[in-house]
Amino acid sequence: QTVVTQEPSLTVSPGGTVTLTCASSTGAVTSDNSPNWLQQNPGQAPRTLIYSTSNKHSWTPARFSGSLLEDKAALTLSGVQPEDEAEYYCLLYSGGAWVFGGGTKLTVL
């Protein structure tokens, strides 16, 4: 069973830049894992911001970008806004199943 690891929490100042990462216990994350990045606000359903490593939806703010960084998937926020404070989950396809990371609580302070 694959374990996907994310930073439990990160803090960033408004206007700053922050990178969230997503690691797999089975080895390097690649595009074959089809990384998706989801944002979830309290009491709301998740919404997908990034799919297939780096692709954005029409609703994804331009300040969000996805990539592969060394052996991990990464979500970078450039020019963070207060409304970006939320929980962020990565989702990987691995070993015939989809696996969520534990989530990163992003605080904008």
Place this chain on the structure above:
Amino acid sequence: QVQLVQSGAEVKKPGASVRVSCKASGYVLNTHYMHWVRQAPGQGLEWMGVVDPSSYSTSFAQMFQGRVTMTRDTATSTVTMELISLRSEDTAVYYCASVRAVGVGGHYDFDNWGQGTLVTVSS
């Protein structure tokens, strides 16, 4: 814009079963994989399984094998998840999600999510 509308909250006793439905607008059931994900109170997201749009076949996370079924009804554009032998640890919000294949080579987009259905298991 695809919409996924889920059935209402449920309260069940331990040992019972629950069925949660997800009605999709448009032709999404013919083109999208339909996944189920749950979230226990204060916890993270947990993938449960998927229904294939063309073969109707299903695949489940190991921890749910033998306890979950997922079906689709194209006539009503509805997918249904049934979880049996409920225990208190199954108390969670259950989400359906539509997922489209992107390009070639196993790339996927979890593009739409239902609003969630709270299932409470309590004696």
